[in-house]
Amino acid sequence: MVFASDDLFYNMTINGGNAIFTVLASQLVGYGFAGMFRSFLVYPTIMLYPINLIYVNLFDVLHRGQGKSNVMRGKRLRFFWILTSAIFVYEWFPEYIAPLLGAFNIVCLADRNSAWVSYIFGGAEADEGMGLLGFGVDWANITSAPFYLPLSTQISNYIGWTLCYLILPLVYYGNVWKSQNFPFISQNFSMIFAKGSTVPYRFFENGSLYDQNLILNPDLSLNKTAYEIYGQPYQSGSNIIYYLGMNIAIGATFVHIALWHGQELWSAFKDYFTGKEIEDAHYKKMLIYKEVPFWWYAAVFLAAFAAAMACIYTSKSSLPWWGLIVGLLLAAIMLPFVGAMGAITGFSPYMTPLFQMIGAGLTPGSSQANMYFELYSSQSLTQAQAMLSDLKLGQYTKLPPRVCFIVQIVGTIIGGVFNYVITQDVVNNERTILLSNEGSRTWSGQQVQSYNALAIMWGALGSEIFGPGGTYFIIPLGCVIGLGVPIIPWLLYKRFRWAWCKELNFAVIAYYIGDLAGGTNGYIDTWIVVGLFSHFYIRRYRAGWFRKYNYLLGAAVDGGSQIFVFIYAFAVGGAGGNTVAFPTWALNPAGNADYCAVTSS
Numbered sequence: 001m002v003f004a005s006d007d008l009f010y011n012m013t014i015n016g017g018n019a020i021f022t023v024l025a026s027q028l029v030g031y032g033f034a035g036m037f038r039s040f041l042v043y044p045t046i047m048l049y050p051i052n053l054i055y056v057n058l059f060d061v062l063h064r065g066q067g068k069s070n071v072m073r074g075k076r077l078r079f080f081w082i083l084t085s086a087i088f089v090y091e092w093f094p095e096y097i098a099p100l101l102g103a104f105n106i107v108c109l110a111d112r113n114s115a116w117v118s119y120i121f122g123g124a125e126a127d128e129g130m131g132l133l134g135f136g137v138d139w140a141n142i143t144s145a146p147f148y149l150p151l152s153t154q155i156s157n158y159i160g161w162t163l164c165y166l167i168l169p170l171v172y173y174g175n176v177w178k179s180q181n182f183p184f185i186s187q188n189f190s191m192i193f194a195k196g197s198t199v200p201y202r203f204f205e206n207g208s209l210y211d212q213n214l215i216l217n218p219d220l221s222l223n224k225t226a227y228e229i230y231g232q233p234y235q236s237g238s239n240i241i242y243y244l245g246m247n248i249a250i251g252a253t254f255v256h257i258a259l260w261h262g263q264e265l266w267s268a269f270k271d272y273f274t275g276k277e278i279e280d281a282h283y284k285k286m287l288i289y290k291e292v293p294f295w296w297y298a299a300v301f302l303a304a305f306a307a308a309m310a311c312i313y314t315s316k317s318s319l320p321w322w323g324l325i326v327g328l329l330l331a332a333i334m335l336p337f338v339g340a341m342g343a344i345t346g347f348s349p350y351m352t353p354l355f356q357m358i359g360a361g362l363t364p365g366s367s368q369a370n371m372y373f374e375l376y377s378s379q380s381l382t383q384a385q386a387m388l389s390d391l392k393l394g395q396y397t398k399l400p401p402r403v404c405f406i407v408q409i410v411g412t413i414i415g416g417v418f419n420y421v422i423t424q425d426v427v428n429n430e431r432t433i434l435l436s437n438e439g440s441r442t443w444s445g446q447q448v449q450s451y452n453a454l455a456i457m458w459g460a461l462g463s464e465i466f467g468p469g470g471t472y473f474i475i476p477l478g479c480v481i482g483l484g485v486p487i488i489p490w491l492l493y494k495r496f497r498w499a500w501c502k503e504l505n506f507a508v509i510a511y512y513i514g515d516l517a518g519g520t521n522g523y524i525d526t527w528i529v530v531g532l533f534s535h536f537y538i539r540r541y542r543a544g545w546f547r548k549y550n551y552l553l554g555a556a557v558d559g560g561s562q563i564f565v566f567i568y569a570f571a572v573g574g575a576g577g578n579t580v581a582f583p584t585w586a587l588n589p590a591g592n593a594d595y596c597a598v599t600s601s
Contacts (some may be wrong), residue, residue: 032301040268050346087560098587102138103522122596123522131521146531147554160512174386179237242514249511251482277432327377
């Protein structure tokens with residue numbers, strides 16, 4: 001994300017070798033953390049990692065040996081391949097031939113000229129609208145998540161989306177933060193450029209366009225004299241809710257885990273140091289293998305740390321050596337809470353805003369230093385979680401730990417190289433779309449735009465905009481608010497023993513109150529229907545079918561759609577440099593695919 005942002009918004013191209021080593025260092029540091037925390041974030045039974053249930057079922061079908069269960073294995077194997085093939089063929093319709101299938105909305109069809117209808121019900125295009133009452137069936141968007149996420153997590157998810165449907169229009173209608181001066185949904189970038197320029201603009205207070213380079217020095221630090229002249233850039237109201245929800249979720253994560261699972265985490269931590277036997281059936285079966293020595297992970301961490309320390313200077317990141325150390329220490333401290341949340345509920349909060357906030361306090365006035373601080377703190381935390389999940393998958397499937405370790409390291413090295421190459425290819429071939437506000441049905445610059453916006457806002461303008469008295473002081477306060485909200489259901493449960501209180505996860509609820517402020521949203525209601533049908537009806541009333549086929553169905557959905565996305569992107573989607581548009585017709589109209597009004601940005 002750092003290199004894409006530098007290339008798109010600052011015309012800076014980092015040396016390829018340096019970029020690859022930076023990517024590898026940020027990932028392998030996280031792997032070192034994973035090895036240090038595996039004893040109480042992998043081995044205990046409570047650490048479920050719901051997404052792994054998809055992979056376990058798939059591997060079981062693909063690799064189970066001969067025996068009495070072979071007939072059933074054959075049925076399940078045919079079920080998987082037939083569905084995977086069917087999804088692959090079907091995906092050509094909502095993604096290419098008939099996009100209306102991916103975002104069908106009766107309200108948009110009834111009123112094709114209202115901006116408000118587009119804001120609330122539109123959802124076929126990136127940043128078009130919230131997609132209320134949309135029932136599009138595009139499995140590349142729906143994914144396997146509703147098949148594996150626990151029902152309790154999904155319920156909190158639904159509550160968050162419902163609040164989002166209410167909050168975003170109210171903020172816009174009430175002109176909170178002068179929201180009506182800006183697009184209803186935007187990550188602070190516009191499709192409009194100055195004549196002869198490729199530099200994106202942010203918004204002035206009156207909604208006119210704002211060139212971020214007007215207030216930045218050549219080293220990307222804040223030019224305070226220019227800032228006094230031009231004033232601050234502003235954000236859309238929907239984007240403020242998005243950031244606020246993420247920060248509330250971050251604070252709520254720590255308190256939720258401490259209140260509901262703190263005792264279990266502490267017990268696992270003590271058991272590790274006292275040598276007490278771990279009571280988990282999967283773990284006990286793994287004792288026949290040689291475990292990965294602690295020093296292997298320590299060696300990976302030290303090598304990655306050395307590479308990171310070298311790269312922050314060779315890449316001219318502006319991040320001081322002590323900033324790198326502080327970022328990694330923070331990631332290590334937060335991992336038990338964030339890792340436990342992901343392992344137990346299947347939900348992991350987006351930690352980038354918190355680390356960018358902390359980075360702004362440590363290295364104020366430099367967006368570049370802020371991006372690298374986030375890279376080595378937030379991304380190492382993310383990679384640690386990914387490695388922990390893979391270690392749990394190895395435990396479920398009885399993969400020898402040393403084999404798992406070696407395969408992960410080799411895969412990361414190969415993946416780091418390919419990741420960089422593909423990213424550069426997409427940035428070069430789809431630059432205009434990635435810089436545009438709305439994007440296209442295939443490509444969207446939402447993530448990199450949002451990432452760069454946060455880097456500028458926090459890195460260069462943190463104290464001016466987010467400090468006490470700043471326009472968006474509410475955003476950092478979100479972390480403090482998040483520390484308080486999970487206490488409410490916990491106290492209610494302690495007082496009245498209401499079972500439903502245990503099902504509410506305010507970290508999930510808070511995260512999703514801004515989730516619809518970007519991307520394509522025409523499939524959300526279908527996601528909800530699939531999740532309820534899977535975990536409420538099928539699991540309760542067709543338990544046998546659920547056990548045999550539910551997670552396998554999720555694997556087929558992901559498999560078929562991901563094969564499609566890869567082939568489509570390079571064949572006609574533009575990743576290979578050649579975009580081939582499908583002719584317009586009733587299910588592939590010009591403008592928005594759901595027939596909602598095309599609003600000006």
